Amino acid sequence: MDHIYLTGFMASGKTTVGQLLATELGRRFIDIDDFIARKSGKSIAEIFNDEGEDEFRRLEKEALREISSLEPAVVATGGGIVTNPENIDLMRRSGIIVNLGVSLETAVARASASSVRRPLIAAAPLLYEARREAYNLADIRVDTDGRAPDEVASLIAKHLEDLRLGVTLRIEFPRKTGAYDIIIRPGCMNELPRALDELGLSREVVVMSDETVWGFWGDTLLEGLRARGCKASIYVIPPGEASKNLDTVASVYDFLTARKLGRDTVMIALGGGVVGDTAGFIAATYMRGIPFVQVPTSLLAQVDSSIGGKVAVDHKQGKNLIGAFYQPRICLIDPFTLRTLPYREYSQGLAEVVKCAILSGDEFLELLEREKEAVIAGRPPVLTEVIRRCCVLKAEVVSQDERDEGRRMILNLGHTLAHALESLTGYGKLTHGEAVSIGLVWACRLAWRVGLAPEGLSERIRNLLTAMRLPVSIPTDISPGISPGGISPEGIIEKMVLDKKARRGRPRFVLPSRPGEVGVYDDVPDDAVIAAIQDVLVHADPST
Incomplete structure (x- = not known):
């Protein structure tokens, strides 16, 4: 697991909790304000007084970039670091963001009683409201009101352990199809090369993806495959439903035959439903079937289309009219891949989640209603459980x-x-x-x-x-x-x-x-x- 970034409003306890968490996890602790002060030779208050907030934010961004390249640590950030979207993006790419929630009243009371000088305390109400939405973008959120720092640190450690362990489901089929595993775990994309070896599959692979997904995750997947000795051919298609047709299928057939790829070649689908459906149909039909692996990167694919073996392309007369039933050998669901999705794309999967909740019953529906803020924000602890419930439902239905x-x-x-x-x-x-x-x-x-x-x-x-x-x-x-x-x-x-x-x-x-x-x-x-x-x-x- 990479860096753990603690965010939160002033006096939310980032430094105190961060030190306790670092001790519990056996990690180095970095306070970004102390890091800036040492590098600049000035206190944070002096930087604000002498050079202004804009200069401090520039130094803060530089410090974050430098820290992100260091060995994984617990990092206590400044309260305003989330005001720059580039900072949020960098933290997401290099670690897990944990927000320490605190009410405005508690934050002001703590800050007023502290000996630490807070340059922006006078503007606390305005800043609190302005930063609320950015704080909600955290992967994990723990409320600190009424909780001791050691309790908060222990709660964070438990959330992190749950993320590390993830969930493995197994779909069993009564026919000759056999069975396969669905792994749901943040970061599990990195486990693909080992999974191929454990399944006894060839190291000759074809990765099919779309231009958008490949731009975000292609290098990560390719680096892992090549480090394991895999020979990978790449086929990238334009994103969107317009690519899900027989013309695309024919082009990929040409690509495979030109490289003389045989029946032991593994087809890996890295992408959303369009990629998974199209790659799966190609795997089902090329040389009467080659091994197929799903690595879904959209919520829609993770909770629906990657599970159950329906693979198809569209026809002008209707959606998914040309297809087959063809199960993957394994499905790796990495919730971290959802971080790169625009909300409109992410929300596609939420519709399927609500569908699954209606099918499952009141308990799942009430979970969505109770935790809708965390679900909408895509926080991995809640989201992993939501994905698990959807997969459990679909696995149970499909196996029958x-x-x-x-x-x-x-x-x-x-x-x-x-x-x-x-x-x-x-x-x-x-x-x-x-x-x-x-x-x-x-x-x-x-x-x-x-x-x-x-x-x-x-x-x-x-x-x-x-x-x-x-x-x-x-x-x-x-x-x-x-x-x-x-x-x-x-x-x-x-x-x-x-x-x-x-x-x-x-x-x-x-x-x-x-x-x-x-x-x-x-x-x-x-x-x-x-x-x-x-x-x-x-x-x-x-x-x-």
């Missing part, structure tokens, strides 16, 4: 119904409408997660309209998705030249008939009756389907 012939259909909750919306809008205006978000609200509304679920369920799901900044109705700019009124319920139903769950020309619907209880229905009246579509097609009164 690998080929989507029965119970596995419940995993399509929200997807019947979602796939129709994606197809109608050309796979571009709405992300998959945004379409699923709307689809979840629609499914709950439809369940209410046919008497399966209480109306309160749709409102509960709507509120949670809204808090996660996901759409809950079809936006007005859904497609160039098309208004919500221009997308008709009849047009949506026409696309639903092409859904893979449809039978004899009739769509089938996955509908919840309550959290944890979901069924598949093919006898839903058309007028109820149309009414529920209208609920999300326009901002209708939910009570009508």
Whole structure:
């Protein structure tokens, strides 16, 4: 584990807790203010008085850059270090950020009673509010109000140990498919070379990724593979759903055959759902099947598409129409890869998380409602547990119904409408997660309209998705030249008939009756389907 950076408002206890934590972990302790003072020959107060805050922030940034290259340590940062996004990015790339939470009242009381001079204490209320959002970007947050420093240090140490241990799940299949492990652990991407050896797989590998993901994680993966003696060929595609097609598949076939790569070559998918689905389909079909490894780097892929062996590409008539069932040999889920995602991309996975919570039951749903701030911020301790619960659910369902012939259909909750919306809008205006978000609200509304679920369920799901900044109705700019009124319920139903769950020309619907209880229905009246579509097609009164 790399550096542990303690952030927090003035008087949150960063220095005291940091020293205790460093002792407990057997690490060096660095106080960044002391580091700056030694380098400059002035106290922090003197730098502020003589040269101003801007000069101090420059020195602070330089100090952080220098410290980040040293041996891993516990680092107590200054309260304002988070005001520079470049500092946050550097801390995330070189370690784990731990925020020491403190109320404004407690911080002011502690600072006033301290002998340490605080140059910015007079502006404490304004600074506290201005920095609140940046503090929330921490990987771990521990509240310090009412807690002794040694208790805070012990809590942090426990969180760090939980992250180090992570979780290993195993999916067992009753058919000849066998079994494979899902490893969920921050930093586990670095374990890939060893995993290949333990599985007895060839050191001839092909890594398929997209341009964005490769830019962030390619060097890290490649360095580890080559250090283990692997010969790696790289194939990088443009990011986005537009790359998930047979043209891409054909190009990769050409790439593989030109290099005379055989059936023992390992296909490694480094990326989100598009990369995983496409690479998996290629692995399933090249030379009738080559070993396949999933390293998902988006939340959507980590909680959904990388688990269960569905691999496919899109056709102009619909999403995922050309595919196979093909299980990976191992799946490595590294929550740290989510740090590089823009929020819109990250939130795609949150829609699938909410879907899993509806399928799992009230306990998971209540966890999301209670910890939504930590989930939205992507804090690894909570996020690892959320990912674990999603994977446990999917592993349990998939192990019973690998080929989507029965119970596995419940995993399509929200997807019947979602796939129709994606197809109608050309796979571009709405992300998959945004379409699923709307689809979840629609499914709950439809369940209410046919008497399966209480109306309160749709409102509960709507509120949670809204808090996660996901759409809950079809936006007005859904497609160039098309208004919500221009997308008709009849047009949506026409696309639903092409859904893979449809039978004899009739769509089938996955509908919840309550959290944890979901069924598949093919006898839903058309007028109820149309009414529920209208609920999300326009901002209708939910009570009508």
